[in-house]
Amino acid sequence: MISITVNDEKMQVEENTSLAEFLAQKKYPPGGAAIAINHSVVARAYHDEIVLLDGDIVHVVSAMQGG
Amino acid sequence: MWNIGGKTLNSRLMIGTAGYPTLQIMSDAILASGSEIITVALRRHNPKEKGGAVFWEYVKELGKNILPNTAGCRSAKDAIMHAHMARELFDTNWIKLEVMGDELNLQPDPFELLSAAKILIQEGFEVFPYCTDDLVLCQRLADAGCKIIMPWGSPIGSGKGLLNPYALETIRMRLPHVNLIIDAGIGKPSHAVQAMELGFDGILLNAAVALAKKPVQMAAAFRDALQAGRLGFESGLLAERNVAHASTPLIDTPFWLQEKITSE
Numbered sequence: 001m002i003s004i005t006v007n008d009e010k011m012q013v014e015e016n017t018s019l020a021e022f023l024a025q026k027k028y029p030p031g032g033a034a035i036a037i038n039h040s041v042v043a044r045a046y047h048d049e050i051v052l053l054d055g056d057i058v059h060v061v062s063a064m065q066g067g
Numbered sequence: 068m069w070n071i072g073g074k075t076l077n078s079r080l081m082i083g084t085a086g087y088p089t090l091q092i093m094s095d096a097i098l099a100s101g102s103e104i105i106t107v108a109l110r111r112h113n114p115k116e117k118g119g120a121v122f123w124e125y126v127k128e129l130g131k132n133i134l135p136n137t138a139g140c141r142s143a144k145d146a147i148m149h150a151h152m153a154r155e156l157f158d159t160n161w162i163k164l165e166v167m168g169d170e171l172n173l174q175p176d177p178f179e180l181l182s183a184a185k186i187l188i189q190e191g192f193e194v195f196p197y198c199t200d201d202l203v204l205c206q207r208l209a210d211a212g213c214k215i216i217m218p219w220g221s222p223i224g225s226g227k228g229l230l231n232p233y234a235l236e237t238i239r240m241r242l243p244h245v246n247l248i249i250d251a252g253i254g255k256p257s258h259a260v261q262a263m264e265l266g267f268d269g270i271l272l273n274a275a276v277a278l279a280k281k282p283v284q285m286a287a288a289f290r291d292a293l294q295a296g297r298l299g300f301e302s303g304l305l306a307e308r309n310v311a312h313a314s315t316p317l318i319d320t321p322f323w324l325q326e327k328i329t330s331e
Contacts, residue, residue: 063123066106067084
């Protein structure tokens, strides 16, 4: 297991988990969230390729009402 | 018809999606407004909350152009990161650039705003900067490549309308080729008419509609106000005069009135 931080919450995930697998496990809506890892935006096209590493800081944002 | 951000649109009204009593009322109000651009925000995703997903379904159903904002950002660095995330999420290069400088009146920070605008434009964003009505700031934003500039009428949500029409009129005069949008402070349809009569290209508002007793009806009122103001501006407004000027011609005035006029 590795330790990552998602939106300021510590989490344990299996080693070699891709970002796409992690998002699916956590039931994030496909296409409904944007992701940054260690303060760099990860384009949707790379979600399958990116493998989460120990200590990664992940930010997940979604749409909300705004003016 | 007008062009903004590479699109040709009919409505000059942009409307926010926050603060409506229900999502259905939000949707109905947006449709009643005739607006083709709606603003949305980003937030940290919480899988336990279903509200965000439901909101997004409503937004997609509306089929409008999405203008994501950078609300909550207090530095150029934060705003740039926010813009990158918004581009990824909403698949648009449009960004309503907001960088707050003061907690009390939510006044934009002009220095951080300009700094962020320069970088985002270089990165290919169509930047819609929310700024104060400072002429030089607006000029610097235009120099940086902003084709759209959005000075406030008054602080966000204040409903005070156009606090400094002179400043706004001057910006309009000095930046004739920039799309100028009044963003923030609009409280009444008459404020929107005033802005459009000054020659502004559009209005961005939210609270005046969302917090009205009848949001859908108010949205329609703003739709009509913008049309009236724009038509008035394009028609050529009567210049103010300090003395009365009779509308009725005096030619062929009956003799009993002619006598009185000539004796006065």
